Amino acid sequence: MPAQEFLQRVARRMDRIDRKSLEGYVLELANEAQFLKHLLDQIPEGIVVLTFNQEVIFVNRRGIQLFNVQEPLAGKETLEKLIPDAPLVALVSDALKEKRELFQKEFEILLPRPMSLRLNLFYERKQKPPVAILTVASMTQSEMNMRERFKLENWETMLGLAAGIAHEIGNPLNSLTIHLKLLAKILQKLPAQERKNIHNSIKIMEDETARLDRIVRNFLGATRRKPVRFELTQLNDLLLKTISFLKPELKKAKIRVLEELDKHMPVFLLDPERIQQVFLNIIKNAIHAMPHGGTLKIQTEAGEKLCAIHFMDTGVGIASDKISRIFDAYYTTKEEGSGLGLMIVYQIIREHGGRIEVSSKPKGGTTFSIILPIRKEKLGLPQPVMEQTS
Ligand SMILES: Nc1ncnc2c1ncn2[C@@H]1O[C@H](COP(=O)(O)OP(=O)(O)OP(=O)(O)O)[C@@H](O)[C@H]1O
Numbered sequence: 527m528p529a530q531e532f533l534q535r536v537a538r539r540m541d542r543i544d545r546k547s548l549e550g551y552v553l554e555l556a557n558e559a560q561f562l563k564h565l566l567d568q569i570p571e572g573i574v575v576l577t578f579n580q581e582v583i584f585v586n587r588r589g590i591q592l593f594n595v596q597e598p599l600a601g602k603e604t605l606e607k608l609i610p611d612a613p614l615v616a617l618v619s620d621a622l623k624e625k626r627e628l629f630q631k632e633f634e635i636l637l638p639r640p641m642s643l644r645l646n647l648f649y650e651r652k653q654k655p656p657v658a659i660l661t662v663a664s665m666t667q668s669e670m671n672m673r674e675r676f677k678l679e680n681w682e683t684m685l686g687l688a689a690g691i692a693h694e695i696g697n698p699l700n701s702l703t704i705h706l707k708l709l710a711k712i713l714q715k716l717p718a719q720e721r722k723n724i725h726n727s728i729k730i731m732e733d734e735t736a737r738l739d740r741i742v743r744n745f746l747g748a749t750r751r752k753p754v755r756f757e758l759t760q761l762n763d764l765l766l767k768t769i770s771f772l773k774p775e776l777k778k779a780k781i782r783v784l785e786e787l788d789k790h791m792p793v794f795l796l797d798p799e800r801i802q803q804v805f806l807n808i809i810k811n812a813i814h815a816m817p818h819g820g821t822l823k824i825q826t827e828a829g830e831k832l833c834a835i836h837f838m839d840t841g842v843g844i845a846s847d848k849i850s851r852i853f854d855a856y857y858t859t860k861e862e863g864s865g866l867g868l869m870i871v872y873q874i875i876r877e878h879g880g881r882i883e884v885s886s887k888p889k890g891g892t893t894f895s896i897i898l899p900i901r902k903e904k905l906g907l908p909q910p911v912m913e914q915t916s
């Protein structure tokens with residue numbers, strides 16, 4: 527008989543039940559509750575029961591393991607206390623506020639360790655008070671490796687293909703440029719009026735081939751990469767080195783750089799060449815965003831497992847409807863831009879198992895924040911990336 531029905535029956539007959547039988551019923555119920563809890567602890571998914579006010583009222587053993595909660599939860603806890611990854615708390619809390627369900631939602635967290643989770647959130651409204659149930663499954667390492675490898679291999683294959691095409695375009699482009707020069711010479715010998723007409727067309731063709739040449743060169747320059755090499759590196763020093771390298775450019779653009787570097791930044795594993803490329807691309811963008819000068823504040827923060835690097839400029843900002851496009855290949859608002867800088871930044875941060883966030887106000891400046899996991903042992907390295915040929 528369901529526990530609720532059983533309890534209702536007992537409650538109705540309470541005055542007629544003797545103390546001994548009552549004790550028996552209570553014990554039976556306690557055993558049943560124990561048994562159910564034991565069952566829930568055997569389930570390979572984390573289960574979290576929440577009130578609509580975001581109080582956690584139950585977590586099974588797997589949930590405690592997944593979020594690495596030290597102490598057994600004492601009574602009602604907040605969601606933040608249970609889940610250490612702030613973006614995941616925001617996702618669940620937003621869904622709860624809107625009473626929105628989540629179905630097989632895939633989500634990557636960095637804390638307590640980098641994991642890919644599959645989440646479901648649904649509501650039990652018959653319960654008084656109504657509750658929300660969150661189930662959390664960690665995608666197995668092999669499933670994750672497969673996905674990550676597939677993504678990276680896909681990316682590397684696409685890049686290889688595109689680089690091959692770009693390379694091939696180079697030869698006919700050269701020949702076109704040479705023939706255009708020859709044509710221009712032949713043109714000198716023609717009568718003035720005829721020369722004028724053809725001259726305009728040739729000028730357009732010259733400009734267009736020069737533009738194609740620039741696109742190909744930029745693409746090859748941005749994508750020709752060595753295999754990833756992780757080394758124990760002091761991130762603050764790498765940052766200072768990059769700033770000092772860009773000093774003349776920053777000075778010319780009348781940009782003041784304010785550095786606030788966390789003294790407790792540990793040495794950890796990263797690919798210094800690639801991370802320097804990230805810093806260069808972001809700082810160059812900031813320079814372009816402040817054509818009349820301004821301030822670029824660069825801040826680092828070291829935590830136990832993660833570190834953050836913030837770049838805050840006082841530049842032109844990015845309109846909210848454009849912000850989702852800035853990491854796309856070839857998205858640029860600059861005449862001379864290739865639109866590849868931030869795409870490369872994004873890829874490098876992903877290869878390091880980190881993430882990049884951006885917030886911006888048009889005319890109020892832009893902040894790029896990079897969050898990187900602090901990896902010290904070789905064990906924590908991401909999958910090696912295939913060498914790219916071009
Ligand atoms: N700090 C910033 N402030 C304002 N807009 C920015 C900033 N950083 C990037 N953007 C916008 O994002 C676009 C894409 O940047 P991205 O670095 O990918 O390409 P790009 O700078 O245009 O060209 P390049 O490939 O030469 O770097 C820029 O054209 C610009 O519109």
Ligand SMILES: [Mg+2]
Binds near residue numbers: 807810811867868
């Ligand atoms: Mg750029």
